[in-house]
Amino acid sequence: MVSLIHARAITTGVPHINLGILAELPIPCHPLHIQRAISEVLGALDDKIAVNERIAEIAMELAQARYALTPATAVTRIGDIAAVFDGPHATPQKTPHGPWFLSISSLKGGALDLAESAHLSEDDFPRWTKRVQPQEGDVLFSYETRLGEAALMPAGVRACLGRRMGLLRPRSTSANGTLLLHAYLSRDFQEEIRRRTVHGATVDRIPLKEMPSWPISLPADNDREDLIAALNALHARITHTADENRALAALRDTLLPQLVTGKLRIKDAERVVEDAV
Structure with a gap:
């Protein structure tokens, strides 16, 4: 696609293209069943990211509730x-x-x-x-x-x-x-x-x-030890899910262009995703 854009660019003055050129560019498109398969593979990563986000939300709610219980x-x-x-x-x-x-x-x-x-x-x-x-x-x-x-x-x-x-x-x-x-x-x-x-x-x-x-x-000094231990554990969970989600998002963004261009087979991508989630 990039090579096609360069080949059709207007080079007089500042190189550029216009909407007419863009409208004429051929866009390679996989058959519908391949598109669905790619969507399912990447969707598994998005689903895991969404689950992690909910886990982090619940952990924060628990931390706030635990703190509020201590005068x-x-x-x-x-x-x-x-x-x-x-x-x-x-x-x-x-x-x-x-x-x-x-x-x-x-x-x-x-x-x-x-x-x-x-x-x-x-x-x-x-x-x-x-x-x-x-x-x-x-x-x-x-x-x-x-x-x-x-x-x-x-x-x-x-x-x-x-x-x-x-x-x-x-x-x-x-x-x-x-x-x-x-x-x-x-x-x-x-x-x-x-x-x-x-x-x-x-x-x-x-x-x-x-x-x-x-x-x-x-909270008073004698109330802090157990409270801090509970808060630390919950925030460790929040940090873990955030780290995992960044890794999952990076994997998704790496797999997408490889799947779209055919450089990576769907079966191979499925194995990678299974290991990640």
Whole structure:
């Protein structure tokens, strides 16, 4: 197809094509039964991705319910239990591959959806992580627009903070990332965010310099050990399903062009998919 487009392109001035040329291009098409077979093979991957997404949703709901069952009677300041950092105030040149440039759109109810983030180059990465590089257990949050959203930074993700994004880095394991995340997402702290929001002419924001002095309620020390263990297990499940879904999506995107072009037989693709799901 690409060679046909190049062969029919108008080369006067800037090479280009028009709708008339596109309309005349022949498009190779498999018989209907082959199309259905390809759809079934790839559909198995999509089905598994959907199941994993539901598992992650249930795990998050269970984590929120488990946290809500424990009274948050210990009031402290954010700065006493976590260091507060913000990200760069600019956007790097985005690249197809490389470390992640996190977006506040990736913060979804406690989980980090990397499908909403972009990449930056290895050359730019040191500059964008000069202030801080997110690490496992950090709590990522938005301080401009989408206020109240937060997510736990998973292991194995090499990334920098995006614009309008900050992070809380726990100071001790007694108030670790999972506990701090659910304290942040709790009804009481969400109300604290609303109360302290600065309403600007264009966007609402959290005053980061004041954030370390904000009060936040946590469960008492003697209630934390079992709670943290339960939250850690549920968030490990969420991270596992996210990792698996990225691998499944990459496999699907690899198989599709090979099946369409006939480079890979359907039977061979079926075996690959069976091993994956």
